[in-house]
Amino acid sequence: MALAPADETDLLLPLHDGVHEQHPWATFLSRLRQRVRADSAAIIVSAGPDAPDVHFAASAGQGGSGDRAWRRQLRPGRVYVLDRDQGFGRIVRVDEVGSASAWLIVRRQERDFTAADGALLTRLAPHLGISLRTRRALDRSRVELALSEQALRRAGVGWIGFDADARLLSMSSGAQAVLGPRWLAVGVSSSVAAALQENAVKVMRVRGDMPHWLLLIPCSAEPPATGSGAAVIGLVAIPRNGDQAARAAALSAIFALPPSEARLAAAIAGGASLSEAAAQLGLTLETARNYSKRLFAKTRTRGQVDLVRLIANSVAALV
Structure with a gap:
């Protein structure tokens, strides 16, 4: 019935x-x-x-x-x-x-x-x-969107989706926090069109309270059954709230470092010079130099630049 x-x-x-x-x-x-x-x-x-x-x-x-x-x-x-x-x-x-x-x-x-x-x-x-x-x-x-948002925030990346006519489709919460929910940059249409026409990555400057750079990348996402599909994704750098103690713990686990050396590696990876890292950690410069030599040996790096590069390419950089 x-x-x-x-x-x-x-x-x-x-x-x-x-x-x-x-x-x-x-x-x-x-x-x-x-x-x-x-x-x-x-x-x-x-x-x-x-x-x-x-x-x-x-x-x-x-x-x-x-x-x-x-x-x-x-x-x-x-x-x-x-x-x-x-x-x-x-x-x-x-x-x-x-x-x-x-x-x-x-x-x-x-x-x-x-x-x-x-x-x-x-x-x-x-x-x-x-x-x-x-x-x-x-x-x-x-769930997938929430996990993606958390992962991208951890990586310091926000995203904006544009259709083929440069209409804004959606923004991540990170991008909204940096650019504002109703953001639309002057010149975005021509930049999106250029990225699509040349099938190449383009960079455009965004002006607001603070200048930001937007990386425009043509994407090949499958179009939805209804509405416009994303043709270009814009990536913007967003502030990261790094946890140096957690990064030191991660480095200790990855490279088998004692806590003192891991803390020094985390400080250097955060942009500190050796003398600045020593001051942050309450070490003498001579002690910091000794720790750094052990760090280079254990991580098989040739100096601070090589060490920072190694850490930046590891999961510890996401902490």
């Missing part, structure tokens, strides 16, 4: 749009609860057998969902009766691609649900599966 037109409007649209809500599926669950006159309506999502359950609920009271092991034994797409110790309830399982599963649950204290209520849950189950896949894809994209 197909869903009624009213159910398509009142339930299906909020179900599919619910992936974008701050509290996912809140509108759908509220309307489902009203539709079947339930005290509570909930979606439980589990990413796998060992993953914790995530609950999304609209409730006028408390309602159980059954034992987790029991829930995992349910056949997808079939409506089951819940334990009546907590009133009347119905549950249907939805299997998503991969190891994730979801359960749609309704409960109420007075009188049992009808066969029509159960049939409604059955018809909603495949749509919940589609919505769950969409939400998981969005969550993965958010």
